[in-house]
Amino acid sequence: MYRRPGFLAVATVSVVMCGAGLMPSVSQAAADPGKEEKGRSYAETHSLTAAEIAYINDLNKRALNLGQPGRLPGPALPSAGPFSPESTWADDRVTPEAEPLNRMPDAYLPFGSRATTGVSNYIRKWQQVYSHRDGKRQQMTESQREQLSYGCVGVTWVNSGPYPTNKLAFSYFDEDKYNELNSAGPSPDETQAEFEGRIAKESFDEEKGFKRARDVASVMNRALANAHNEQDYITSLKAELAKNDDALLHEDTRSSFYSALRNAPSFKMANGGNYDPSRMKAVIYSKHFWSGQWGAADKMKYGDPDAFRPDQETGLVDMARDRNVSRSPATSGESWINFDYGWLGDQAEADSDETIWTHANHYHAPDGGMGPMQVYESKFQSWSAGYADFDRGTYAITFIPKSWNTAPAKVTQGWPLQ
Secondary structure (H helix, E strand, O other): OEEOOOOOOOOOOOOOOOOHHHOOOHHHHHOOOOOOOOOOOHHHHHOOOHHHHHHHHHHHHHHHHHHOOOOOOOOOOOOOOOOOOOOOOOOOOEEOOOOOOOOOOOOOEEEOOEEEEEHHHHHHHHHHHHOOEOOEOOOOOHHHHHHHOOOHHHHHHHHHOOOOOOOOEEOOEOHHHHOHHHHOOOOOOOOHHHHHHHHHHHOEOHHHHHHHHHHHHHHHHHHHOOOOOHHHHHHHHHHHHHHOOOHHHHOOOOOHHHHOOOOOHHHHOOOOOOOOHHHEEEEEEEEEEOOOOOOOHHHHHHOOOOOOOOOOOOOEEOOOOOOOOOOOOOOOOOOOOOEEEEEEEOOOOOOHHHOEEEEEOOOOEOOOOOEOOEEEEEEHHHHHHOOOOOOEEEEEEEEEEOOEOOOOOOOOOOOOOO
16 A cells, blocks of 8 residues: 555555444345435534545545646645644545455445445455456556545546546426425525525435436437447437437537537547447446535525526536535534545446445545545435535436446445345
8 A cells, every 4th residue: 555656655454344233234224225324414424523524625626636637736735634724734645555356355344324345345346346348357557546545536537437527417406396485485493595505405306317317328328339430429319319309409519418428538549439439338427516616605505596407408417617615614613525426337227226326435544534445335315315515416427438347237235246
């Protein structure tokens, strides 16, 4: 194990283990999905301090910069210890060690409605299940382990290839529910701003948003199947959309919808798509985040009812103004995480509740204040429950080569596979 290049780690990874008698089984926990997240903050759930949350948020933004083509690492970030404006600690994130290709993973531990494991064990599972290129298992590279070390976004990053850009995101918004802003009023214990934020948050239906993304990905995959150049793909895509008079048919050809394939880096790679659409597939990941990222202070505290609402016809969400800004504290001591990513891939499970979302608690710092990174596998109801930190959940489509198996059709929660 080592720190970012140039730094030597001084401690080995330790995985926090809970007594089996104190935890429900994965099957038991699944009967009460989202119990440990819903209504609680990320900091409360993961026992993190305000300083640690601030550091995670900064590191998340740094990962965004590092993930863009041509970007170079920025200056060192403050570390996650006793926080003060003058803090200038060194980055304590650590890149996990390489794992032998043939070493099998251990069973994941049940943790509420999730299965959880240490990052090294996840690497071993990844190598067995997700690493395949042209049918052959691959060892996770140093670059991939570096990406993974960033936590939740790292899990999606290492599976999608490029850093997730969220340009093709979908969600569902219930306009009838939203209209309660005009037909009802705040409860006795909330302000007008709290009321508006609550109604807007309740107007988003994550299951319907996920279904929309899945349906669109399915249409895209049918269009990709027999297209050997981009124009053939676009023509086939429009024909598929026309069958159900889908509103996406009328998107501008320069929009994020029609340009998504050509903007996928792996589409252009010789060992990826090599400009052949039939070698690619559309897959899904999810991002949870906060709506009030700018403007009035109350909106930054309680949510912006008008921000990041999807187009009513297409379900597309304009993510251009997403700056990864976290919710602002409304009271002393509050701290909020800026986003959470979950990886789905191309799972064929028809029942959304049975889909498995892979995410993580925070970046990997086994000898730092944050501690080792834990990787989670959650069923949909647990993933979509989110935290009080977020009021928006989008489901994004990206493209990866079919020769990659980072998005297998079948994923079983925990290990071993059934």
